[in-house]
Amino acid sequence: MSQEATAFDDKHYDRTKVVQIVHSVIAKMEGLSGESLRTLTKELQDLVTAIERTKAELASARTADLGNKDVPTATDELDAVVDATKGATDSIMSACEAMEKMVMGRGDAIEQGIIGEVTKIYEACTFQDITGQRIRKVVSVLRQVEGKVGHLLETLGHTVEENQLAVQVEDNRTEEQKLMNGPQLPANAISQDEIDKLLASF
Amino acid sequence: MAVDKSMQVLVVDDYSTMRRIIRNLLNQLGFANVDEANDGQQALGMVGTKKYGLIISDWNMEPMSGLDLLKGIRGGTNDNKAVPFIMVTAESKTENVILAKQAGVNNYIVKPFNAETLKSKIAAVIGDF
Numbered sequence: 001m002s003q004e005a006t007a008f009d010d011k012h013y014d015r016t017k018v019v020q021i022v023h024s025v026i027a028k029m030e031g032l033s034g035e036s037l038r039t040l041t042k043e044l045q046d047l048v049t050a051i052e053r054t055k056a057e058l059a060s061a062r063t064a065d066l067g068n069k070d071v072p073t074a075t076d077e078l079d080a081v082v083d084a085t086k087g088a089t090d091s092i093m094s095a096c097e098a099m100e101k102m103v104m105g106r107g108d109a110i111e112q113g114i115i116g117e118v119t120k121i122y123e124a125c126t127f128q129d130i131t132g133q134r135i136r137k138v139v140s141v142l143r144q145v146e147g148k149v150g151h152l153l154e155t156l157g158h159t160v161e162e163n164q165l166a167v168q169v170e171d172n173r174t175e176e177q178k179l180m181n182g183p184q185l186p187a188n189a190i191s192q193d194e195i196d197k198l199l200a201s202f
Numbered sequence: 203m204a205v206d207k208s209m210q211v212l213v214v215d216d217y218s219t220m221r222r223i224i225r226n227l228l229n230q231l232g233f234a235n236v237d238e239a240n241d242g243q244q245a246l247g248m249v250g251t252k253k254y255g256l257i258i259s260d261w262n263m264e265p266m267s268g269l270d271l272l273k274g275i276r277g278g279t280n281d282n283k284a285v286p287f288i289m290v291t292a293e294s295k296t297e298n299v300i301l302a303k304q305a306g307v308n309n310y311i312v313k314p315f316n317a318e319t320l321k322s323k324i325a326a327v328i329g330d331f
Contacts (some may be wrong), residue, residue, distance in 0.1 A: 025206065030263045061233075086219055089219050090219060090222075093219065093222055093223070096226075097226065100226075110324050119227070119317045121317075122226055122227055122317070123223075123314070123317060124219065125219065125223055126313055126314040126315065127314060128217070128219050128220075129215075129217045129219065129220045129292070129313060129314075130292055130314055132217065133262070140303060142254070183211055188226060196214055
């Protein structure tokens with residue numbers, strides 16, 4: 001396989017190899033002249049333009065945010081979903097266990113009926129395990145995306161200043177929409193007590 | 203021969219909620235002596251010190267999976283070498299089932315499951331009860 005082909009394999013974009021390819025192309029250019037040289041120079045300039053455009057598009061897509069903020073936030077949110085559903089499931093299970101104890105030993109139709117319904121709830125509670133596993137798969141994929149984006153940026157030598165991005169990305173949301181951030185992670189949320197105190201302070 | 207419902211059952215799963223569900227369903231079926239382990243490694247340690255009549259285990263666990271637990275039990279020298287072993291897992295590909303069977307699993311339940319399935323699979327490996 002040629003050196004050019006190995007620089008871009010399925011998983012890696014090796015910058016060193018790209019540089020080697022460029023040097024190889026320059027060496028080949030030394031033997032050219034006239035129209036052939038102009039054509040090749042023009043093609044290389046087009047290539048440079050395409051690379052610069054790609055870097056600019058990556059910048060405008062806020063890829064730095066993706067790796068530094070968006071993906072970690074998304075994974076934290078998903079972990080919070082798993083924790084919340086586990087908490088809810090445990091509460092449901094506790095209620096079921098209490099109901100079982102209340103009717104245990106009656107030996108009548110009511111006991112049979114309650115136990116039957118409680119069993120259905122236990123069966124339904126298995127969703128927590130399944131959804132937990134599915135969400136962890138999603139988290140794993142997100143972390144892979146995060147790693148690949150980071151590697152891509154590193155390869156392109158891409159550094160984006162935060163203030164540059166702030167200029168490029170317009171926030172068209174209304175003031176109310178900006179306040180709509182959905183459920184907060186426990187560490188970022190304030191408690192009902194704190195809300196009550198806050199309201200009482202007005 | 204009648205099934206001895208006082209037998210010791212070991213439930214292995216890294217999700218505490220799932221262990222709790224299986225334990226409660228086992229209790230409803232009359233199996234009151236249920237131990238729990240949260241991964242294969244812990245379970246293997248327990249298997250080395252106590253005789254079990256049935257093991258119900260998840261597959262996907264860290265650091266030791268249910269499959270490695272099964273292999274450890276079947277390949278070991280403990281009293282539980284031939285214990286009935288049911289894999290309860292979300293891994294539902296054919297190759298998973300084949301691999302588990304080759305390792306010596308007695309039955310295989312795919313999550314999510316219902317009480318009737320659990321009962322029938324237990325009966326299939328230890329006899330009707």
